[in-house]
Each structure stands twice: as C-alpha cells, then as structure tokens.
Amino acid sequence: MTHDILSEVAARLRTRLDVPAIRSCLRCATRFHSEGFNERICRRCKASASWLSSVPSADGRARRRSGRSSG
Numbered sequence: 001m002t003h004d005i006l007s008e009v010a011a012r013l014r015t016r017l018d019v020p021a022i023r024s025c026l027r028c029a030t031r032f033h034s035e036g037f038n039e040r041i042c043r044r045c046k047a048s049a050s051w052l053s054s055v056p057s058a059d060g061r062a063r064r065r066s067g068r069s070s071g
C-alpha cells in the first residue's frame with residue numbers, strides 16, 4: 001500500500017498557502033491579511049518600499065512598442 005500521500009499533502013499545502021489568510025509579516029512580524037503566499041510583507045512595510053530598493057528592477061518588461069510596424 002504505497003499511496004503518494006506526500007505529494008498529495010504537498011499539493012494541499014500549496015493550495016492552502018496560495019489562499020488569502022492571516023500571515024505574519026517577514027519584516028515586522030505583524031499579522032496581516034495576505035492575499036496569497038507571495039504576499040509575505042505587510043502593507044506598511046511595503047509602503048516603505050525600502051526592501052524593494054535592494055531588488056533589481058526588471059527593465060524592459062513593461063515596455064511599449066512604437067507605433068511603427070516593420071514588415
């Protein structure tokens with residue numbers, strides 16, 4: 001009887017982590033409403049945006065193409 005329980009649990013955890021819930025901020029440990037697992041910083045810390053400065057900005061991602069069409 002070797003059921004793949006581990007992967008099932010992992011999948012469940014993933015789903016659970018991806019749902020809105022009350023989580024602790026990684027910066028100030030304040031409990032806040034997180035919209036998803038990617039949301040681990042409270043709004044206050046986010047507002048400061050000091051932690052963002054260390055993150056290299058992805059340049060050229062949100063670039064608009066010129067109206068010129070070539071070929």
Ligand SMILES: [Zn+2]
Nearest residue numbers: 025028042045
């Ligand atoms: Zn915080």
